[in-house]
Amino acid sequence: MRVLLHIDDAETWRDALAERLPGAEIITSDAPAEARRDVDYLAAWKPPAELLREQTRLKGIVNLGAGVDALLGNPGLPEGVPIVKLRDAGMAELIGDYVRYGILHFQRDFDRYRRQQAHRAWREHAVTDKRDWPVGVLGLGAIGARVAATIAADGFPVHGWSRSPKSLDTISCHHGDAGLDALLGRVRTLVLLLPDTRETRHLIDERALAALPEGASLINPGRGTLIDEQALLAALGEGESEGRLRGAILDAFPTEPLPADSPLWSHPRVWVTPHMAGPTPLGEALDQVAETLRAFEAGEPVDTVDPGAGY
Known part of the structure; x- marks a missing residue:
């Protein structure tokens, strides 16, 4: 051989x-x-x-x-x-850690505390119970299913979505267009773990982002092509004041390295990592x-x- x-x-x-x-x-x-x-x-x-x-x-x-x-x-x-x-091949555990950090970043208000620090503002926020913080995971392949199970084991209600029907213990599974709409309307953090296909490119567009509840957050350790960047920026709004979307943690981009002139680098409610979630x-x-x-x-x-x- x-x-x-x-x-x-x-x-x-x-x-x-x-x-x-x-x-x-x-x-x-x-x-x-x-x-x-x-x-x-x-x-x-x-x-x-x-x-x-x-x-x-x-x-x-x-x-x-x-x-x-x-x-x-x-x-x-x-x-x-x-x-x-x-x-x-060991990637799911690493990606799971990345996603868990991202969820806690928003659920425990670390994004808000960081902005307060810049203004020397001392203000405590009430903690939202994990049971009241539903998480959506788009993509239930080998990695997505394990990440979803990890999040559920942490105490978060988890809704998973795939193209075809699936059944996973501890996960509320959805599929198809109707299932995606149902999931988007009820989650406070959306996690993207889908492959790059014709059907998934720009799946997270203006319509999908508008379907999320006000103040939802987004984590993408999947593929950069899943998100319509202009729609994402519009949902985030400008400056430090929160738009419809509270914030986004992004690890994958259509062009990598992320171009130096991308507005994502400087947006105050976007966290950029260099495709390192799952080595x-x-x-x-x-x-x-x-x-x-x-x-x-x-x-x-x-x-x-x-x-x-x-x-």
Whole structure:
């Protein structure tokens, strides 16, 4: 089995993967072009189109992350090659921590206390009980379902939404357009964990934001394309006074790094993080990659990406 690896710090990944697959030949993408041709499998994160075009006998591709939009949109992607993406691989716990912080940021009024500090204002706010702070989670895949369960275990009522019906313990599940409208109207914090697909792009638009209760907050550790930025800015309003939307914690953006001239950088009720909510833990990711490659080689069924659906 010959495996081509393309990712930052590829040598570390190569050595660790070789330990898990002692009979495999692992080649990194910085090897000469002749050495990296005719591999059986590609394990990669955002590979260049030319690297994909070089391959003529791929049996499978392992996407080294949960989001496959960049890979599916790559002009060099060969047709008909099965794709497997990392599913959770330790990312859900990290994203769950990010989301938990974000919810508490608003539920315990840290945003307001921070603004008060700038004016040396000493004013205590009454604590809203967790039971009175419903949270909506859009996207109930491997990561979204675990994040939703974590929030519910913390004592918050959780409403989850997916395209098709799902049933999860401790989560009020909604689906379809009617389900989305019902969820938006009752949550105080909305969490976005959907993939980037034709159906999800700008799902959070002027209409969706207007459906949220006055003073709701938004957390996006998912994909930057989910939000209509102009609609978001309009909902936030200008200056320190709260608009319809109380605030937003954003980790993903349509263009990354976020351009220096983006108004999101300086908005007083927006918190920007550099797509760090769910870095891939190396050990768990490599275990999953090795297991997938073994399954490919043995002809065993693997959970592949549906290019039409986008995930």
